Amino acid sequence: HGTVVLAATPIGNVADASARLMALMERADIVAAEDTRRLYDLARRLGVHVNGRVVAFHDHNERAKADGLLDEVETGACVLVVSDAGMPTINDPGLSIVRRAIERGLPVTCAPGPSAVLDALALSGLPTDRFCYEGFLPRKHSERVQRLRSLQSERRTIVFYETPHRIADSMDDLLSAFGPDRRMALARELTKDYEEVRRGTIAEILDGVAADPPRGEIVLVIAGASEDEARENSAATLSVGELAVL
Ligand code: SAM
16 A cells, blocks of 8 residues: 655745655655646745646545545555645545545544644644634625624634635624633734734724734634633523524
8 A cells, every 4th residue: 555645835935844744745656736737836845846747626526536646656656635725634634535545444644733723822822722713704794704703602712714805704703702801913924024923802803903904814813701601602502592482
């Protein structure tokens, strides 16, 4: 058997590429890349040569392609899976090949590295002992409000991915769901030249977003509910539920 290797790629600073990633890029028999041009661009910047076959492996074809790639693993190939940035499978392609490899009893391993979730969490200054990752909030306002409502009593630190064109709307919805005083951090352009982390209450960060709209890639980290808040919020949810029953 060969093996499937998921590998994290830099989220901005190319020097974050691990020695293992570079060796894999040179030695893998097949590189399954979310965007093949970005893979070659990374290779050029790292000064490594991709010797294996390169195939496009993205959200729209990964299910269809996973089994074909695993057939090659079965006959001895090393298949490297990379996304455009950060850890594959984290809001990026990769999960379908992991699942199928497990189902088929084929080896799968990971060359870990940069991921915006942990970078932002560690820099937020908020508790890291228990956290949950919520990916991107839904685009539709009503769904976003509902998602945030379901998190009102969450005690763990919450991490969201966000984009510059939705940040203002999301901040309004965060304020409605969690109130003005909850602590949070807005991290953007992590590992890049214009890396910035804004820390404060939701109200303060919202004001800052209006005054100086953040550009680039963004991660939001929100403190979990205090014991009192969690109790109040679940009591509020309960009474709505009770009303529904009546
Ligand atoms: N797989 C990636 C990872 O492990 O972080 C995430 C891919 S997801 C499609 C892209 C989102 O990740 C961006 O919209 C942003 O929320 C976050 N992100 C990626 N790179 C970032 C960076 N350098 N600074 C801040 N956020 C980043």
